[in-house]
Amino acid sequence: MNALVVSALLCALVTAGTWLASVLSKEHSWVDRIWSIAPIAYVWIFAAGDGFSPRLVLMASLVTLWGIRLTFNFARKGGYRPGLGEDYRWAILRGRMPGWAFALFNIGFISIYQNLLILGFTLPAFTASASPQPLGAWDVALAVVFLAFLTGETIADEQQWRFHRWKDGERAAGRSPQPGFLQTGLFRVSRHPNFFFEQAQWWVFYGFAVVATGVWLHWTVLGAVLLTVLFIGSTVFTESISRSRYPAYDDYRRRTSMLVPWFPRHPRTAAAEVDAA
Numbered sequence: 001m002n003a004l005v006v007s008a009l010l011c012a013l014v015t016a017g018t019w020l021a022s023v024l025s026k027e028h029s030w031v032d033r034i035w036s037i038a039p040i041a042y043v044w045i046f047a048a049g050d051g052f053s054p055r056l057v058l059m060a061s062l063v064t065l066w067g068i069r070l071t072f073n074f075a076r077k078g079g080y081r082p083g084l085g086e087d088y089r090w091a092i093l094r095g096r097m098p099g100w101a102f103a104l105f106n107i108g109f110i111s112i113y114q115n116l117l118i119l120g121f122t123l124p125a126f127t128a129s130a131s132p133q134p135l136g137a138w139d140v141a142l143a144v145v146f147l148a149f150l151t152g153e154t155i156a157d158e159q160q161w162r163f164h165r166w167k168d169g170e171r172a173a174g175r176s177p178q179p180g181f182l183q184t185g186l187f188r189v190s191r192h193p194n195f196f197f198e199q200a201q202w203w204v205f206y207g208f209a210v211v212a213t214g215v216w217l218h219w220t221v222l223g224a225v226l227l228t229v230l231f232i233g234s235t236v237f238t239e240s241i242s243r244s245r246y247p248a249y250d251d252y253r254r255r256t257s258m259l260v261p262w263f264p265r266h267p268r269t270a271a272a273e274v275d276a277a
Contacts, residue, residue, distance in 0.1 A: 003049025004126050007042045011119045014038055019111035028094075028106055029086040031114045033079060036070035038115075039063050042122040050129035055139055059125050059208050062146050066201060069150065073157045089237060117230065120223030121202045124209035127220045131212035138211040146204045152186070153197035159185040160194065180246045189261040191239070191252065195231050196259045202227055235259070 018030035043063045047056035074080070090110075094102050163182040170177035186193040206224045210216055235258065242249045255265045 015115040036067045040067040046125040054135040123220040127209035128212040149200045156194040
């Protein structure tokens, strides 16, 4: 059976399973729980369909490393524990929507759309599998860049993990943690460096399809595009919550790049730009 068909059937089963689990458990982060696992399965299916060619094995190995790291990070935050793993943003969104509207949102966006997106950003492996072009220096270069972005995301998540552990310790001691949000390390040059590195890895993954075919634009770029759109929307929603919680967050926004790591602006420069606007 065609590897794309097998992956699509698996995606349909996972979609149905995550939606049913959300209805039965009243938790809506089941797609989050498989986010780092399903791509590994899809890419290895494409590798098997290509006879485990060197390029597809390399691509599948990189995605496996990505998935192991993300699974570990999600697990240590309690993501797989019943009653503790739901994304806090879903509870906030439920409070802003009628019950019937959130039910439609759950099946349409959380379950169907996100599962299709997960399959979508692995599809460059399908494009690459159709090319007879042998593994070359550009593939190695892309692998190095992918691993660099993976390292960046690992560092950002570790910094965030330690910060939240410190906040928990402050609260346990009866103190109010100040500052209330992370502004140091990689978070000094980007408000969401982990989001940036996550998206960057999947754009690099699409690069393997470009190298394999010698053609810049394939329909399988849609996965990386839609992932970026999702992250931008998620970032805007997350920041609206942070701004409501922390009065100082607006100053942080003015001086710090949202996604792409960049030199922080001087407070006076940021304030002048706001006045000019």
